[in-house]
Amino acid sequence: MYDPFHEVLSDVRGTILKQARALDRPVIGVMPAYFPLELVYASGGFPVQLWGNRLAPSRADAYLQSYCCSVARSAMELELAGGADMVRGYAFTSLCDTLVNLREVYRRVVDKPTVELSIPVTQTAEARRNYLSSGLDKVNRGLQEMAGGRMTPESLAEASELYGRVRALQRRLYALRLERAGLVSNLDFYAVLKAGSFLGPEYYAKLLSDLLEKLDSMDPPEDSGPRLLLSGLVYDPLELHRILDRLGVRVVQDDFANGWRTVSKETLAVENLVEGVARYLFGPAPCCCLYNPENDRHDYLVDHARKAGADGVLFWYLKFCEPDAFDRPQLMKRLTDEGIPSSVVELELSMQNFDAIGTRLSAFCEMLEG
Amino acid sequence: MTEFQTFSKMKELMTAYYFEAKTTKEKPIAWITSGAPVEFLFAMDIIPIYPENYAAMCAANHQSVELMEAAEAQGFSQDICAYARTDFGADILQGGPVGGLPAPHFLLCSTNICKTVIKWYEVIARKYDVPLFIVDTPFVHDGLTDDLLEYTVAQFKDLEQFLARITGRPFDHEHLAEVLRLSQEAAAYWKKILFLARTVPTPINSLDSFIHLGPIVTLRGTQGCVDYYQALYEEVAGRAADKIPSVPGERYRVLWDNLPVWFKMRRLENFFQERKCALVVTTYANSWGGLSNYEDEEMADPYRLLAASYLNVYINYGFEERIRYLSGLMDEFSLTGFIMHSNRSCKPYSVGMYRLQEELSQRTGRPGVVIEADQNDPRVYSDAQIEARLDAFIESMEAAS
Ligand code: SF4
Ligand code: SF4
Numbered sequence: 001m002y003d004p005f006h007e008v009l010s011d012v013r014g015t016i017l018k019q020a021r022a023l024d025r026p027v028i029g030v031m032p033a034y035f036p037l038e039l040v041y042a043s044g045g046f047p048v049q050l051w052g053n054r055l056a057p058s059r060a061d062a063y064l065q066s067y068c069c070s071v072a073r074s075a076m077e078l079e080l081a082g083g084a085d086m087v088r089g090y091a092f093t094s095l096c097d098t099l100v101n102l103r104e105v106y107r108r109v110v111d112k113p114t115v116e117l118s119i120p121v122t123q124t125a126e127a128r129r130n131y132l133s134s135g136l137d138k139v140n141r142g143l144q145e146m147a148g149g150r151m152t153p154e155s156l157a158e159a160s161e162l163y164g165r166v167r168a169l170q171r172r173l174y175a176l177r178l179e180r181a182g183l184v185s186n187l188d189f190y191a192v193l194k195a196g197s198f199l200g201p202e203y204y205a206k207l208l209s210d211l212l213e214k215l216d217s218m219d220p221p222e223d224s225g226p227r228l229l230l231s232g233l234v235y236d237p238l239e240l241h242r243i244l245d246r247l248g249v250r251v252v253q254d255d256f257a258n259g260w261r262t263v264s265k266e267t268l269a270v271e272n273l274v275e276g277v278a279r280y281l282f283g284p285a286p287c288c289c290l291y292n293p294e295n296d297r298h299d300y301l302v303d304h305a306r307k308a309g310a311d312g313v314l315f316w317y318l319k320f321c322e323p324d325a326f327d328r329p330q331l332m333k334r335l336t337d338e339g340i341p342s343s344v345v346e347l348e349l350s351m352q353n354f355d356a357i358g359t360r361l362s363a364f365c366e367m368l369e370g
Numbered sequence: 371m372t373e374f375q376t377f378s379k380m381k382e383l384m385t386a387y388y389f390e391a392k393t394t395k396e397k398p399i400a401w402i403t404s405g406a407p408v409e410f411l412f413a414m415d416i417i418p419i420y421p422e423n424y425a426a427m428c429a430a431n432h433q434s435v436e437l438m439e440a441a442e443a444q445g446f447s448q449d450i451c452a453y454a455r456t457d458f459g460a461d462i463l464q465g466g467p468v469g470g471l472p473a474p475h476f477l478l479c480s481t482n483i484c485k486t487v488i489k490w491y492e493v494i495a496r497k498y499d500v501p502l503f504i505v506d507t508p509f510v511h512d513g514l515t516d517d518l519l520e521y522t523v524a525q526f527k528d529l530e531q532f533l534a535r536i537t538g539r540p541f542d543h544e545h546l547a548e549v550l551r552l553s554q555e556a557a558a559y560w561k562k563i564l565f566l567a568r569t570v571p572t573p574i575n576s577l578d579s580f581i582h583l584g585p586i587v588t589l590r591g592t593q594g595c596v597d598y599y600q601a602l603y604e605e606v607a608g609r610a611a612d613k614i615p616s617v618p619g620e621r622y623r624v625l626w627d628n629l630p631v632w633f634k635m636r637r638l639e640n641f642f643q644e645r646k647c648a649l650v651v652t653t654y655a656n657s658w659g660g661l662s663n664y665e666d667e668e669m670a671d672p673y674r675l676l677a678a679s680y681l682n683v684y685i686n687y688g689f690e691e692r693i694r695y696l697s698g699l700m701d702e703f704s705l706t707g708f709i710m711h712s713n714r715s716c717k718p719y720s721v722g723m724y725r726l727q728e729e730l731s732q733r734t735g736r737p738g739v740v741i742e743a744d745q746n747d748p749r750v751y752s753d754a755q756i757e758a759r760l761d762a763f764i765e766s767m768e769a770a771s
Contacts, residue, residue: 329445
């Protein structure tokens with residue numbers, strides 16, 4: 001049932017090439033996070049999401065110090081190793097200090113065009129709108145050059161419908177996981193999600209609907225291990241989900257930037273693109289990288305965990321990700337105050353040895369079950 | 371450190387500043403980032419407190435480890451900027467040279483130095499349950515554009531209203547004009563002082579300028595700050611005229627990029643003295659020569675000028691501009707080489723630095739070195755490794771001369 005998704009992940013390169021040919025669109029690499037894929041698609045591109053990979057940095061070491069997160073380092077490694085040769089250009093957002101500089105490095109080292117969606121974090125509403133508006137104009141021009149097409153109301157509407165549909169289907173999968181915890185293994189769940197990063201929206205939507213249809217009539221196994229909510233930037237490395245599966249953990253909800261924080265986004269409203277993109281960026285789930293006091297992360301996470309009936313929250317910390325690291329101590333304290341246990345694991349995308357983390361997780365599970 | 375007579379005045383100035391901040395009953399206290407538009411606060415008689423400056427003081431006093439450990443014990447990862455960790459610790463233990471900072475009534479944060487400060491200030495805002503105002507000054511990838519200026523100006527105006535709400539008084543535009551004048555004057559003196567280092571041999575070295583940064587960071591916009599830098603300027607100018615070197619026998623003239631290593635000031639100073647190597651200019655100390663002091667005769671609107679000056683910060687600029695600026699300094703200050711501090715704490719300053727080094731060396735034909743260190747965390751600093759690298763670098767300058 002999950003084979004088509006796992007197959008994508010076992011041959012990402014082949015998949016992208018095949019999809020790009022079928023779509024007859026140039027591949028645009030989309031860096032983390034929240035760059036609306038709709039904009040790339042509406043400009044004639046095929047957006048492929050690059051949230052890092054398992055390559056250990058060697059060539060990228062010449063440019064990115066060891067204190068950069070492995071998302072940035074592995075993405076650059078992929079490019080320098082030639083693994084992203086089909087990528088015609090890159091779309092960035094100004095998500096964090098590392099990514100902002102990474103774009104500058106790419107502009108000098110990688111002979112491919114880049115665009116950046118500069119995300120305004122001011123609370124001065126009108127200024128935010130105006131700045132975003134001029135930023136979108138720049139993005140539009142950049143994408144046009146890169147992808148060769150022109151963003152029109154029609155192409156935007158089409159893209160918005162397609163990606164809106166994809167996220168709606170992904171939300172159904174999330175709902176299903178919540179209602180029938182344990183029905184989909186953690187590894188399968190995130191493989192399904194991740195495969196979407198490398199597929200055309202229509203094709204992926206079809207795979208998702210087929211899967212959902214099959215799952216609809218299935219029942220979850222009898223109640224077993226603890227129900228967890230995972231929180232972090234990215235749900236990789238997938239290997240760790242295998243360990244969670246082995247421990248009988250049922251992940252019922254998440255707060256990943258490439259998980260629920262993105263999946264929860266409604267269909268991009270394109271009639272007023274500036275308003276639409278603003279809403280897309282800042283809601284409904286808050287993100288540690290986007291300052292927005294109107295959507296408080298603490299209240300949100302408590303509520304999110306409660307609604308999911310989670311027994312505990314596991315912070316999935318990617319080393320050197322400062323936005324995530326700053327929030328965690330106070331968040332953990334708040335969760336404790338609310339009677340929700342939490343724990344943290346430290347990760348690198350290229351890590352090979354999960355023994356220590358496995359032991360830690362198993363202790364956390366025992367604590368939850370005890 | 372060069373023995374400037376003015377130094378004792380700075381101590382007085384800084385002591386008086388911290389004393390007032392710690393004892394005031396009437397004036398509101400705002401914690402503010404080093405690159406934020408402090409002029410608006412002075413215009414409303416609000417005392418600005420600079421956690422970054424305090425963190426640097428703690429490190430220079432060799433107190434940062436103990437403080438960072440206190441923060442780490444509360445779960446703050448060693449991956450986050452050591453300034454933030456030091457200050458979190460100073461807050462937890464009420465530690466450091468003045469026994470902790472006075473509690474804030476609100477916070478003012480500008481993103482022109484990094485996005486990290488947003489996260490840092492969010493933590494403080496939550497802890498003290500106080501408002502946080504952000505002046506978002508986006509990264510300038512391709513030069514100052516109208517949209518950037520307008521965006522920043524709009525936030526300044528909003529800031530005025532915010533301050534009026536906080537203080538319960540209308541915003542004082544007249545006072546702002548006066549403060550801006552003082553701020554500009556102080557920055558201009560600071561810039562002139564730093565420019566005196568173009569003299570061969572230089573009368574002031576960069577370790578001196580790091581030490582003398584305190585007032586321009588914390589007190590720009592006050593008369594005391596202007597007076598201080600005027601006096602310092604006169605003293606340094608006198609030394610320049612008399613050709614008194616800050617590093618006797620000056621043989622190498624070097625640029626330092628990124629923050630200082632606050633806990634190694636003394637040792638590095640001796641190291642460079644012994645090798646007759648003068649650190650002549652730094653991108654870091656230079657930053658405060660530009661704040662409130664943006665030169666553009668075409669720009670008549672003071673808000674736009676101010677916006678330009680707060681956007682126009684070295685680390686808020688793309689690499690093309692950084693390299694152009696650095697190579698300009700290499701020529702203007704007759705430098706023989708450059709040192710880049712790859713600072714584990716400071717990603718916006720450091721990420722991609724090796725590329726800058728390569729290009730700058732190519733462009734100027736002069737040697738450069740990157741050292742891996744941290745401005746506040748001695749636990750990730752190795753004397754042996756760094757000094758070996760620096761020695762090799764000095765040899766390469768010798769070979770090139
Ligand atoms: S993981 Fe964190 S540090 Fe790395 S790119 Fe994403 S937000 Fe930035
Ligand atoms: S050292 Fe760098 S990261 Fe830390 S506060 Fe200063 S500019 Fe930001």
